[in-house]
Each structure stands twice: as structure tokens, then as C-alpha cells.
Amino acid sequence: MRKQARTIRLALGRVAVADRLYSAAIHLLRGVRKQDVATGLGPAQLSALSVVVFAGPLTLGELAAAEQLKAPTMTRIVAGLEQKGLATRRIDSEDRRVVHLRATAKGARVLHQARRRRIRSLAARLRSLDARQLAALNRAAYLLERLFHRAR
Amino acid sequence: MRKQARTIRLALGRVAVADRLYSAAIHLLRGVRKQDVATGLGPAQLSALSVVVFAGPLTLGELAAAEQLKAPTMTRIVAGLEQKGLATRRIDSEDRRVVHLRATAKGARVLHQARRRRIRSLAARLRSLDARQLAALNRAAYLLERLFHRAR
DNA sequence: AAAAATAATTAGCTATGCTAAGTAATTATA
DNA sequence: TATAATTACTTAGCATAGCTAATTATTTTT
Numbered sequence: 537m538r539k540q541a542r543t544i545r546l547a548l549g550r551v552a553v554a555d556r557l558y559s560a561a562i563h564l565l566r567g568v569r570k571q572d573v574a575t576g577l578g579p580a581q582l583s584a585l586s587v588v589v590f591a592g593p594l595t596l597g598e599l600a601a602a603e604q605l606k607a608p609t610m611t612r613i614v615a616g617l618e619q620k621g622l623a624t625r626r627i628d629s630e631d632r633r634v635v636h637l638r639a640t641a642k643g644a645r646v647l648h649q650a651r652r653r654r655i656r657s658l659a660a661r662l663r664s665l666d667a668r669q670l671a672a673l674n675r676a677a678y679l680l681e682r683l684f685h686r687a688r
Numbered sequence: 689m690r691k692q693a694r695t696i697r698l699a700l701g702r703v704a705v706a707d708r709l710y711s712a713a714i715h716l717l718r719g720v721r722k723q724d725v726a727t728g729l730g731p732a733q734l735s736a737l738s739v740v741v742f743a744g745p746l747t748l749g750e751l752a753a754a755e756q757l758k759a760p761t762m763t764r765i766v767a768g769l770e771q772k773g774l775a776t777r778r779i780d781s782e783d784r785r786v787v788h789l790r791a792t793a794k795g796a797r798v799l800h801q802a803r804r805r806r807i808r809s810l811a812a813r814l815r816s817l818d819a820r821q822l823a824a825l826n827r828a829a830y831l832l833e834r835l836f837h838r839a840r
Numbered sequence: 841a842a843a844a845a846t847a848a849t850t851a852g853c854t855a856t857g858c859t860a861a862g863t864a865a866t867t868a869t870a
Numbered sequence: 871t872a873t874a875a876t877t878a879c880t881t882a883g884c885a886t887a888g889c890t891a892a893t894t895a896t897t898t899t900t
Contacts, residue, residue, distance in 0.1 A: 556829035676828030
């Protein structure tokens with residue numbers, strides 16, 4: 537009985553924590569994403585560019601999978617990046633169906649600037665925290681990344 | 689000199705934590721939002737409905753402000769909710785320019801179901817954590833909510 | 841050689857964000 | 871008190887971003 541009661545208590549705790557985490561994540565991103573307006577890119581283009589910069593060169597299909605989008609959606613996003621001079625498309629010489637994507641110097645610059653802006657604005661919000669609280673957030677971020685990154 | 693060095697170390701820590709938090713928040717939401725497809729509502733409609741259910745009745749302008757959207761965008765989102773029978777519009781009798789929004793019983797039901805699904809899927813991911821880790825996440829969620837909720 | 845599978849694209853739908861301009865109602869002012 | 875300004879919302883029209891279905895081109899399998 538003791539065991540069951542404890543299980544129930546823990547389960548309730550999980551739900552409460554999940555609820556709080558969801559809300560916290562929403563509000564965190566809502567604030568930070570406003571910074572991205574300065575890039576002149578939409579959220580999908582910016583996110584795709586980030587993958588191309590950090591994980592590229594890669595194929596359109598790989599990029600679509602990484603962003604969890606369908607190929608037609610990615611075709612259009614990449615068209616936007618290319619048209620803005622942020623990425624280039626190259627047809628594979630072995631398999632001419634395949635398109636390889638690579639960030640241009642401008643694309644890398646734009647992405648790094650955006651990233652700096654985002655991180656800086658987020659870091660500014662953390663200024664009111666002491667070292668212990670910062671460490672708590674760091675630990676939490678580590679746990680969350682382990683739980684959610686690349687999963688499913 | 690000691691003081692300055694420490695300030696720099698802390699500042700670097702903030703940026704690193706900010707970076708991790710941003711990434712964690714993105715991946716957390718990306719997974720959870722897939723659950724919302726089951727509602728048949730888009731993300732904007734679902735988010736607006738949530739505010740109407742929990743903070744309503746309220747005016748269209750108030751809802752737009754709460755969602756950090758412009759009025760024309762909210763007009764259309766609300767039109768969708770109304771057309772699906774999830775919310776109702778009522779013209780203020782004192783000031784006939786003002787529209788009051790209220791969730792229908794169906795709207796409340798749909799929202800609560802969606803919320804349960806989200807929270808449950810998130811909680812399932814937390815199953816692998818022990819009590820101490822869960823407590824760390826809870827503490828982090830509390831800190832983040834305090835930092836980001838309602839702030840700008 | 842023909843059939844099947846694969847990678848990307850095109851076409852066309854819905855949803856969501858915006859600004860500019862319009863309507864109706866209310867409030868402030870000359 | 872007439873009118874000017876402001877306010878709340880809507881309409882119209884543009885861009886991005888998600889999807890499915892169908893098409894094209896290429897490669898692989900039978």
C-alpha cells in the first residue's frame with residue numbers, strides 16, 4: 537500500500553511538472569522569437585537555415601526529415617533561402633534526383649547573428665538569477681535535451 | 689580583479705544556459721504539439737481557445753493582446769472558433785463596438801481534452817526520471833515561469 | 841525491357857501572420 | 871451642439887508555411 541501511494545504521488549508530480557514545463561516553454565519561446573523578426577526571415581526559413589549551417593551540406597530530404605516537415609514544404613522553404621542568397625542547391629552527380637544544400641557565407645552570417653540576438657535576449661532575462669538558480673536551470677536544460685532531443 | 693573575473697564567468701554561464709534552454713524549449717514543444725493535431729484545430733485557434741476558456745469571457749481586443757497578435761488576425765481566428773461551435777461572440781450592450789467572447793461547453797471540452805493529451809504525452813517522457821530529477825525540473829519550470837510569463 | 845521505387849517539384853487547399861483601409865460607435869473639443 | 875478625433879472591430883489583400891495529390895525525372899528491381 538505504501539508503495540502504491542508513493543507511485544500515485546509521483547505520477548501526480550509528473551503531471552504537475554509537465555504542465556508547468558509546457559507553459560514555461562511556450563512563454564520562453566514567445567519572448568525570444570520576437571528577436572527573429574530582425575532577420576527578415578520567417579520562422580521556418582530561419583530554422584531550416586540553422587540546420588543547413590550546423591549540419592550541412594545535406595540533401596533536401598534529410599533537411600525535411602530533420603525539421604519534421606514534408607518534402608514539398610521544404611522545397612518551398614529552400615526556394616526562399618536560395619532566392620535570398622542564403623543557401624545554394626546542387627544536384628548530385630551520382631544520383632541526379634538528389635539535391636544537396638549548403639549555406640552561403642551570407643547565410644551563415646545571418647544565422648549566427650540571429651542566434652546571438654536570441655541567446656543574448658534570453659540571457660538578459662537570466663540576469664536576475666543567482667549562481668545557484670542558474671545552475672538549476674542548466675541542469676534542467678540538460679535533462680530536457682536528453683529527454684526530447686532526437687526522440688521519436 | 690577577482691570581482692571582474694567572476695562577473696565574466698557568470699556572464700558566460702548565462703549565455704550557455706540560455707543557449708541550452710532555447711534548444712530544450714524548442715524540442716520539448718515540437719514533440720508535444722504533435723498531439724494537438726487530434727483536435728482538428730490549428731495552433732493559433734487552440735491557443736486562443738485556451739485563453740478564452742481559462743481567462744474568458746473577455747473582449748476580442750483583450751484576447752488579441754493576450755496572444756500578442758494584431759486585432760485583424762484575432763478576428764479571423766475567432767471566426768474559426770465560432771464557426772466550429774467552440775466559442776460565441778456577444779456585442780456589448782453599453783459599448784456596441786466591443787465584442788465579448790465566451791467558450792461554449794463544446795469548446796471547453798475540446799480544450800480540456802487537448803490539454804490532457806499534451807500534458808499526458810509530456811508526462812510520459814518524464815517517466816524515466818527519478819524524484820530528484822523531477823524536482824529539479826519543477827524548480828526550473830517555476831523559475832522560468834517567473835521570468836517569462838507576462839513579461840513583455 | 842518493363843515495372844517499381846525514390847527524390848524532388850508543382851499545383852492547390854487551409855491556416856496564420858501582417859498592414860492598410862473601412863465601418864460603426866463613442867468620446868473629446870471648438 | 872456639431873464636428874473632430876479616437877476606439878473597436880472588420881474587410882481586403884499580401885506573404886509564409888503546413889498539408890495532400892499528382893507529376894517529373896531518375897534509379898533500382900524484376
